[in-house]
Amino acid sequence: MSTTIGLLFGSFNPVHIGHLxxxxxxxEYAGLDEVWFVLTPQNPFKEKGDLLDEAxxxxLLKLALQEEQRFKASDFEFxxxxxxFTIDTLDKLHATFPQHDFRLIMGADNLLAIEKWKEPERLLKQYRLLIYPRPGYSLEAQPQTKGLQVVDAPLLDLSATLIREGLRMGKNLRYLLPHGVYDLIAARGWYK
Known part of the structure; x- marks a missing residue:
């Protein structure tokens, strides 16, 4: 029997409660046995700029996920x-773990810009996607394709950019970050 794994890709710069x-x-609601947080060392669409070292x-990701057995921090892309590129990672994951049924977790914003991704047609045809809503992005005009499941997840307009900016300004953002993450960031002086 295969395990159904949701793959949540991201820079997690830093991981925040919206991710969790x-x-x-x-x-709980989309039939996933586990969620793997796949840490992307360098997103092809983002500048390296204020990217904290991948290690x-x-x-931070391992600290954030340590209390939930269904959540795994993955350094697979390292x-x-x-x-x-997501399609390359999915191919390699599928080859490495053929016993798992992988579902790519993607925000509506990314789905609406998928034509900019590497091999978008093959990605949509070959892999199953779980699409969650994002503020300001409507999926009404998006054609439904086999393997694409839209989930009515809660809308949280929270971003790592907002958190980094707040930390730089010396704001206490303890409750926007998973337990222990704020304290480690503060202790190490990251994002200052």
Missing amino acids: VLANYLA HRLE MLPRPS
């Missing part, structure tokens, strides 16, 4: 060529 709320919702982001 989404993963929790999908684990530090992985440390071993792949950079920048990371």
Whole structure:
């Protein structure tokens, strides 16, 4: 019997409660056995600019997920060529773990811009996607394709950019970050 794994890709710069709320919702309501948080060392659509070192982001991610057995911090993309392309990672994950049924977790904003991704037609045809709503992005005009499931996850307009900016300004954002993450960031002086 295969395990159904939701793959939540991201820079997690830093991981925040919005990521955990989404993963929790999908684990409970979308039939996922586990959610793997796949840490992307370098997103091809983002500048490296204020990207915290990948080892530090992985440390924060592991800290954030340590109390939930269904959530796994994955450094799988650390071993792949950079920048990371989702289709390549999915192919490699599928080859490495053929016993798992992978579902790509994607925000409506990314689905509406999927034509900019590497091999979008093959991605949509070959892999199953769980699409969650994002503020300001409507999926009404999006054609439904086999393997694409829209989930009515809670809308949280929270971003890592907002958190980084707040931390730079010296704001106490303890309750926007998973338990222990704020304290580690503060202790190490990250994002200042």
